[in-house]
Amino acid sequence: DAGVTQSPTHLIKTRGQQVTLRCSPISGHKSVSWYQQVLGQGPQFIFQYYEKEERGRGNFPDRFSARQFPNYSSELNVNALLLGDSALYLCASSPRGYGYTFGSGTRLTVV
Amino acid sequence: QQQVKQSPQSLIVQKGGISIINCAYENTAFDYFPWYQQFPGKGPALLIAIRPDVSEKKEGRFTISFNKSAKQFSLHIMDSQPGDSATYFCAASLGIEDYKLSFGAGTTVTVRA
Numbered sequence: 001d002a003g004v005t006q007s008p009t010h011l012i013k014t015r016g017q018q019v020t021l022r023c024s025p026i027s028g029h030k031s032v033s034w035y036q037q038v039l040g041q042g043p044q045f046i047f048q049y050y051e052k053e054e055r056g057r058g059n060f061p062d063r064f065s066a067r068q069f070p071n072y073s074s075e076l077n078v079n080a081l082l083l084g085d086s087a088l089y090l091c092a093s094s095p096r097g098y099g100y101t102f103g104s105g106t107r108l109t110v111v
Numbered sequence: 112q113q114q115v116k117q118s119p120q121s122l123i124v125q126k127g128g129i130s131i132i133n134c135a136y137e138n139t140a141f142d143y144f145p146w147y148q149q150f151p152g153k154g155p156a157l158l159i160a161i162r163p164d165v166s167e168k169k170e171g172r173f174t175i176s177f178n179k180s181a182k183q184f185s186l187h188i189m190d191s192q193p194g195d196s197a198t199y200f201c202a203a204s205l206g207i208e209d210y211k212l213s214f215g216a217g218t219t220v221t222v223r224a
Binding site: 004031033035040041042043044045048050055056058090092094096097098099100101102103104105 | 113115117152153154155156157200202207208209210211212213214215216217
């Protein structure tokens with residue numbers, strides 16, 4: 001069975017640019033969460049979506065936004081990229097809004 | 112502001128030895144404490160979890176010890192194997208049904224053969 005799929009696996013962006021990260025949850029999972037993992041630190045919660053509605057948001061600036069589509073896939077958008085946005089972005093999915101399975105992440109490098 | 116503090120940052124253990132990772136928290140509302148294992152290039156995977164009404168939980172070679180009064184919990188890896196070499200994260204949430212996990216900073220464990 002396919003796990004949580006994230007794309008792309010790696011990308012490099014320039015400061016000030018915008019980026020969109022994509023996530024396909026495990027089949028049957030209706031909830032998606034996004035986490036940011038800076039090198040050497042633990043993941044930090046960004047967003048949670050359940051049944052296409054935002055249910056939770058972490059302490060991140062408005063430059064970060066997300067959405068969930070009718071097929072439960074999700075996108076994370078980051079505008080006006082800063083060097084400090086360089087991180088591994090993790091998507092996790094769950095059938096019920098908790099008990100998440102993580103994907104392998106997208107490694108974003110901002111130069 | 113890190114709600115869960117984890118130590119040590121890294122440790123090296125010989126094959127067959129015991130690895131011990133410690134975590135401490137401040138928020139007494141936390142009610143669910145999972146541990147995650149992360150291999151390079153992979154996302155974190157749930158390893159074992161405990162609730163504060165239990166002082167110890169064992170699954171195979173992995174044991175969580177929980178001290179509610181001290182607001183501390185720890186992971187013991189018994190008979191450590193080279194395949195256990197990974198980064199381990201403790202985490203906490205307001206309950207098993209809470210979607211938001213607060214993670215520690217992680218401990219990189221290296222098991223020498």
